[in-house]
Amino acid sequence: MGAIGKPVARVDGPAKVTGTATYAAEFHPENMAYAALVHGTIPRGWIKSIATDAAESVPGVIAVVTHLNAPRLPWKPVDAAPVDPGEGEQLRPLHSDEILFAGQPIALVIAESQETARAAAALVSFTCVPSDGAGLVFDRARARPPSDGTRESYPAEWERGDAEGAFASAPRRIEGSYLQPRLFHNAMEPHATIAAWDDEGKLTLWDKSQWVDNVRDQITRNFGLAEDEVRVISPFVGGAFGSALRCWPHVTMAAMAARIARRPVRLELTRRELYTAVGYRPYTLQDVKLAADEDGRLRSVIQTAYGLTSAYEDYGEEVLDPVGMLYDTMSARTVYRLVELDTNTPTPMRGPGAVTGVFALEMAIDEMADAMDMDPLEFRLKNYAERDLKKDLPFSSKALRSCYETAALRFGWEKRDPRRRAMHDGNMLVGYGMATAVWPAMQAPASVRIRLFANGTAVVRTAASDMGPGTYTSMTQVAADRLDLPVERVTFELGDSSLPMAPVHGGSMTMASVGNAVAAGCKKLRDDIARLDGAEDGEHPVETLMRLRRDSFEVDGAAEPGAEAGTHSSYAFGAVFAEVRVDPDFGTVRVPRLVGAYDGGVIVNPRTARSQAIGGMVQGIGMALMEAGEWDDRLGRVMNANLAEYLVPVHADVEELEAVFVESEDRIFNPLGVKGIAEIALCGVAPAIANAVWHATGLRIRELPLTPDRLLMAEQAARTS
Amino acid sequence: MSGLAYARAASLESATEVIGSHRAAEVIAGGTDLLQRLEEHVLPPPLVVDINGVEGLRAIEVDDHEIRLGALVRLNQVIESAPVRDAFPAIVEALIVTASPQVRNLATVGGNPLQKTRCLYFRDQSTPCNKREPGSGCGALEGRNRINAILGGSEHCIATHPSDFAVAMAALDATVLVVGARGERRLPFTELHRLPGDTPHLEHNLAPDEVIEGYRLTRTPLARHSHYLKVRDRGEFEWAICSAAVALELDHGGRIADARVAVGGVATKPWRLGQVETALQGRQATAEAFAEAAALSVQNAVAHGDNAYKLALLPRTIARALTELRERL
């Protein structure tokens, strides 16, 4: 009893520290062959010729597949999954001679070993004819509103009040343009798929996936199969952060290869391939205009976002959702535009949209506070929204004030000298900065199957996923709590599309969705057992089973969002405080300390929740200081497609991180009272650091990441102006 | 490149015979750069000759006059060597900030200065690069060149030399011991690497049949008073965006009797800055003197867009390195 809220050690921990947790590429079906890809190099055009004989003649090569000899798949129409763009069609690999982006796979080599497949792939030669496409230069002059299918979720324009009028007439105004570069998930585990067809034509896929049901559905349609003919297995996911939401082309290619080879085939992507084979957070330019009264009340917030999308899919995200609801502003307006490039399609990356929008908004808010000569925290509190003015609904819960207060106290915000460039540590400039974090709390339908055994153990199964936050552990806790069993006696199984339906493992909604399904299933199990003939009031269901000499009892349970979505607005919130050290000569920035306080509703496991929160801080350090895909707009390529030149934080970049969860529960939103924490953990970190860098240096750099080149050039510009 | 072939050499003589007769063959020692190129199909050699079985190349030999490093000495081995740390601190400091401990347990001092550039265009085999594919053009000149060189570049190549160790070796007047089919020879370290000019694919002055056997480092008061400073975007595990190896010898009056300055991360080869060294000589070791001399480092520098910040960063790096060194003297 009472397992919810306990810092239970991860139930899958022993498997992970001994190396026995098995990830997608690590299954070894008998007689497995290996695949490697050949990629086009031009950004747009046609394959004119492709020569495979040299590769085919390599001993150990089983087949070389191109658009000329690839099996014609039915590609049955797909209802766009919520993880897919609302408009356009995903690349159909090896389907035609058309090239849509540089790095597109144009051939597949299957061989007896990985080494042979890779070596033979290098021998495939081809010629291409370039053609005109969307272009390679991100030019806001070419921006357009989202297409019809996308616009519903990401409106081209939204306005409350007369924002432009309010801006024009307000006494205090600031405006600026903010750039967030293309960012890559770069989970440690590369995407990989092993495909195996059995004698009856059924397909098993071991895949890296945040949503096995979606992979099953898409592959089912691509190959014209029945739902029970495809099974997707994914017990462990080595990080994903959104990159494994969709069913990417390589999954189809793995299944295709296994059908051609008539044996299991593994397709494991290389690190460089991850930069084109799966998506990324889109490069986004934003203009923000803020206006305030003399006393610091926001009158107008106007934010325009220009997001990158591919020429073949309309990828949009909720960059501007926070604009209308985060502050109590008299008017607000958002404009959302897309810029097409000949590149592969972006995809959600941790905190999609909100992380991008909040970065610009929270830097602008900081600038406004400075312009008003107000403390940044005081300015935010002055404009605190007690109600969601965008939806015009009350919040189902909001403990952001408590987040601000708690984090400010733990951080020691009162020690901040309000003047810029005023705090020092030896030669280093010291800066304090803060920002708000926000993410819409979401729940989706989920189902579970629970079997309780008379020996006092229980097994809970669902097609959910655990990419690292601790689904295995937290769901075990929910079940143990609701079944009144010790945690060790409950087993939770996930990552298999043959299990009861679960929604996508993303958007911070696994706890609210699957957790409430587990709780509902446990309740149903107890109720059903209590109704058995001979059951006695007040006894534990295990006692009932024992007394009735039943080995076990199984139920299916489910949960779905209630009517509260129509009556309340639900968000998770956070406040992030950052300290930076800036070397004034070199422009290098280090982050000795971050403190975050979060309102994520009920925290099921404070230990794994803390890990998730500090993990978001680490990614935020990366976003603020080093991460950027370096796009060559002549070649249409991200040039730094590896982990030596696309920098992510290492041990040395991380010192003190503190995460606090404020008292919060949201029983209006769902029975468990949870809101989710994955996305808010990243949201707000980069602007907090950028605001601290401004405080340390007096340089307002509105382009991420804050690398030495940006700081030194900004310093030079400030000096000459 | 369907099959890499592997051969093991029992002696340097046999290794030189093989690489001399197979133009594309390469010696493999630590393999830490070569295996990256194999993985990414960037100039993958058809044949590698493993010299790890060769005797006598793994020692750090110390006497009163000099220190000799065998080509197969591992980077971490140098870091842990008290005599090297004492006599050539800049070398140990350069190695401590090189790569990762795992890489340093594999990588050798012989191979490290011969590692290939990190230029983004060199490492992506589907883009133009004169160093990888002569005549294909330089992608970096007008491309993403934040990490590229401001010194020693040509219209054909602005790739930086990535080694930290080599910068320290260049500053401390190391000598390279070379073995080839025609016997042994010595080469000042500063003459090991070539400027790109119009042949950026030719990176060093070793003949096709020659391999590095080791190095000699003469103990001097100057070398003992040396220091290496590296600037990079993240805290560890990154090549330099700018670095400086410096050495100072002060006379009794606190004036600079002799100085050495070499820089990395900014130049197409490990870059000695003679004009900065000359400007330091005879000056009092003050911050002003350091800054004035360091300013000369960018006299002939050429920026290409994204790397313009290095014009500001380089003099400051040199001045800081000198300041830190002086505080230690």
Added chain:
Amino acid sequence: MENASTGAEGGAVQARSTMRVTLEVNGREHALDVQARTTLLDALRDRLHLNGTKKGCALGQCGACTVLMDGERVNACLVLAVMAQGRHITTIEGLRGGDGLLHPLQRAFLDHDGFQCGYCTPGQIMSGVGCIEEGHAGSRAEIRQYMSGNICRCGAYVNIVEAIFETAVGTRP
């Protein structure tokens, strides 16, 4: 290149593109046929099915494949299998504590929640063992410096550092 003898007389060197090698992993010898191109990492994972050594980049840039070679930590992706002959390789599967169960560092990773997704974890642990053995775990700052070859994208760094620091203190004489 076919298997061939090359080089001048006397200095003959045998060049091969495929070969039989014997790898000693976790105290056991394994004979297997590999290509010259086969890395120790691919040999461990694809041939010996020792999945605990992870492939994150195959370029020495992430540390997920860290193993001990003759007691020193190295990236298995940067070692040709043929060059690992005669060396003692220890992988996460071969790591044991005094009681034959978990190594103290594995326990500390559990105690400090030193991971999320678990993919970098075996590499972090093997690297941590090396870090402690080398004597570079004297302070948290030193650990941060000497563990920077192991990337954790989930961002468990502070927990990993605590696990290593605690283990180092516990195992110090």
